[in-house]
Amino acid sequence: MIEFVSGKLVEKTPTRAIVQTGGIGLQLLIPLSSYDALPALGEEVTLLTQMVVREDSMTLYGFFTPEERETFDLLTTVTGIGPKLGLTALSGMPLSDLQNAIAGGDIKRLNSITGIGKKMAERMVVELKDKIAAAGIAHPLTSSTPPSSHDRDAVLALVALGYKQQDATKLLDKVKSLTGRDDHSVEELVRLALSGK
Secondary structure (H helix, E strand, O other): OOEEEEEEEEEOOOOOEEEEEEEEEEEEEEOOHHHHHHHOOOOEEEEEEEEEEEEEEEEEEOOOOHHHHHHHHHHHOOOOOOOOHHHHHHHHOOOOHHHHHHHHOOOOHHHHHOOOHHHHHHHHHHHHHHHHHHHOOOOOOOOOOOHHHHHHHHHHHHHOOOOOOOHHHHHHHHHHHHOOOOOOOOOHHHHHHHOOO
16 A cells, blocks of 8 residues: 655646656645645645555545545545545535534535535434544534535635635635625626635
């Protein structure tokens, strides 16, 4: 098993990173939280990995922190959640929120993640609630209001355009504060964030 990859970061997008090491460029599929933590292109980086071998493919998944990888490992033990959906779940909300939603049995919040239906959310809670608690990786609940699906989609769109997740969230908060509205469409949110108004 490949435990980690260290080398020069030669390419990064919100869903993948390419690390050059020993004359080889390795592609790693990553969650948004890891993307936000990546250094600038050309700098050295170390990513923890999980290799998934299928009959017709070998895929490396990369994680910036042990907590991300541990949560990914737990997610992929759930019946019906493969590596791709596990990565989507990690990217669908901040890691601590995901862990708290599972530990707290928040089906509605889990169901808001793209690709996670109500039954899958229920299965995640049933199969992982005790494991998350036993692993000690759930965080104390905060009083912050969960973002709407429009907010999440707008953040993902801004991240795809090159913004860091934290900066994208701040931009959207600024937009809603300036307009005094909370009912923007995803398109409106992105357009207003990009225009700086």
